[in-house]
Amino acid sequence: MSLTRMFKILRKDLALGPRSPIFLWAIILPFALTLILQVAFGSLFAAKPRMAVVDEGASEITASLRKMDGIELTVLDTPEELKKQVKANDVDAGLVLPRGFDDAVRSGEKPLLELYIGGESLSSNRLILSVTTLDLVREVEGTAPPVDVRIENFGNEGLPVSVRLVPVIMMYALFIAGAFVPSSSLVEEKENGTLSALLVSPVKASEVLVAKALLGTILAFVMAFMTLVLNNALGGQPLVLVLVIVWASAFSAVLGIVIGTAAKDSASMFTLVKGSGIFLFAPVAFYLFPEWPQWIAKLFPTFWAIDPIWQVAVLGKGLDAVWVDLVVSLGIALALVPVIGVLSRRMQRVLVAE
Amino acid sequence: MTEAAIKVEDITYAYGDLLAVKGISFEVQPGEILGFLGPNGAGKSTTIKMLTGQVAPKGGRAQILGADITLDDPDIQARIGVCFEEKNLYLAMSAKENLDFFASLYGIKDPDSLEILRRVGLADRAKDRVKTYSKGMRQRMMISRAFINKPDVLFLDEPTDGLDPVTSASIRATIKEEAARGAAVLLTTHDMFEADELSDRVAFINDGVIVAIDTPENLKLKYGKRSVKIRLRNGSGVREETVALDTPQSGELLKEVVGSGEVLTIHTEEATLEDIFIQMTGRGLVG
16 A cells, blocks of 8 residues: 555545535534534523622722623723613623722621613623622621522533533534545545546555545544534543544544445435434434433444543543543444445446446 | 567456456557457457456456556556546546646656647646536547556547547547557547557457457458449439459459440449448447
8 A cells, every 4th residue: 555645645635625515514514513502502602791890999899700700890980981881781780889888888887889780681691790799798798698598400410401512513523524525525536437547547446445534534633623622622631632533533434435435326325324324423312311321322333433522522531431432433443444345346346337 | 579568368257147258368569559349338348447457357367568467566557548438537626637646646756747738739728627628628638647657558448439530630649659659559449440540450349259350451351342433424414333353253344334334433442340340240330
């Protein structure tokens, strides 16, 4: 096998990629899905509650608000400016803290606190800012809350839906770019006859297949990594994350080569992709519904490629938690190599017979 | 004696139960053009597919440049050029990009793609994407791609099929140049004029079997029937007589016809390769 020829084919495919609708679709789809899901579930574009403060006496409340990550604080000079900004919906609420406010609270004077609420602000933001303000006043006063609060969770404990959707987007990023792009590229070469032209040159079929697999691996890696960045799910171990993404990308590319060698033409490739789609994507449903029996997900080959990414990127685990997954997926990929060999020989026979 | 560039001994190939090539043997010397003449489905393209390593023969053996074709040797593949009947070019790439890419697969560092395109009259469209090319331009592009590695053996499968006479003539001239350079050329065609004009020898292939192989002249002499066509004035009209030249009575008959009226024209006629093919196989070259 010649690495030089392989890279020449890969370079050609990368150069032709932007001229292919499927290649462009593979790039756009994960971004579009991320955007749609984040808008729907609110994590990417959910703005923090915005509070404006006029502090005439260096109150502890202002200092505490500054330390809160969940609130966007603006300190203004005059109550007039504050009211103007609240009315204009530049902030959700405005608080005027008069000189000596903290001392008055501590001495039990019950001073007047002016809180202005924007009529167009979200109810959730109003509630957050009101409750936060009262809590901070109580802190200044130095008294304990008058009640004990027992918190009870309903529904799924743990990760929010927006996070559990990350594997769905990852599957699209990995398998559209990693499997669909190389398989469609191979099928296109078959349909246009260019594969025959390659095979009468010094190029071997194995070099073409490896080049296509590399194309899928590179594209899937870039798309998967970018998707995780967009979803703010990079975990805490960048090297392990890169390893598991590279591996999942290569795994999806191997599946792509199986589909590409098995499919005679575009129609049969789309049939194969549609037919195997449920089988490929089934594992991600188990992340969405953690109450389902999770062992069922392990029956699907793609689980072993996607789960390491979930473990490392989302749950922040390390190599020790995913090595079994990696070994199983390696075993599956190795088992597919002879299948690809058989399909490749059949593919060449079909090419000749046409 | 020079070693044959292509040496084929009793090779066979079958598509399932259908035996497409039934034990054919032939040789092509360096600088020689062998025309493979036969109708569609005769086994011409299958023979090329075997010799170019696209498929392994079911039986027999064949050598290209001294190497067994079943070895799938990249060094040998690097010395052959193939022009397919199907126009299998990268349509989204320009002509120059196509040639440069294939040159790189052959390990050619600085390919003179523009010069090759100039030879086939495409230099001024070198940077245009192939999908904007006409059928004739794509065929010229196919020929130029087959030449990119200055091959020692050229396989040309119907290189002028469906082209206009001017483009066909241009492509034939280029093929002759390659043979003159020393390339062994195996040319498949069902165009008798092309085979006659280009080939040093022709092989008639029918139903997977070579029924005759020789120079066009020898085939015509051996199997053809020569005749003379005479047009005479006949009152206010014209009549036409044909006299066969290969019978003992030919001289007497010719004298009699010529003396029977005012001769307007006399033409000698010889059998075409198609006539001979039909005579030998009972079927035509087309279809």
